[in-house]
Amino acid sequence: MRLPLISAAIIDDDEIYRFIIARMLKNSGIALVFQAENGKKGIQQIETSLILPEVLIVDIEMPVMNGFETAQYIKMNWPQIGIIAHSSLIDDKTKALMIKSGADLFLPKPCSASELIGSICQLAVLK
Structure with missing residues (x-):
């Protein structure tokens, strides 16, 4: 069943991690709008993208x-735009600061494909 x-x-x-996530998205039927290697380039991509x-x-x-700066x-x-913070920094202080900065959800790295895809779908429905 496709989403x-x-x-x-x-x-x-x-x-490499971007490649893995991109593959998960593709296999789940989620359209990948862009990839960026840092927040500044990500923001530039959003500003020039025809599709948010x-x-x-x-x-x-x-x-x-x-x-933190990117989410804010x-x-x-x-x-x-929904934001999923996805990081190997999993202490409570970091999670709280990321949510305060604008992330809607926090997922630890690594996580299962079903957890990531489920979170994306959940957030997309809420937006």
């Missing part, structure tokens, strides 16, 4: 512009 078409984007500095992603998967630890900027400018 209804949902659009998502990935902002993560790990190229419904959900962003955002890493926390990235060069140039980290996940995106929520101020595109509040309709």
Whole structure:
């Protein structure tokens, strides 16, 4: 069974991890709008994209512009975009700060494909 078409984007500095997530999205029928290796490039992609992603998967630890700054900027400018923070930093303080910065959900890295896809679908329905 294919899911209804949902659009998502990935902002993560790990190229291999972006590839894995992109493959999960494709296999689940979720449209990948773009990939970016840091928050600044992700924001540039949003600004020039013809289609806004419904959900962003955002890493926390990235060069140039980290996940906290990225989530905060995106929520101020595109509040309709859902944000899933996806990181190996899983302490309560980091999770709380990421939610305060604008993330709607937090998922630890790594997580199962079903957990990630389920979270994307849940967030897309809420938006």
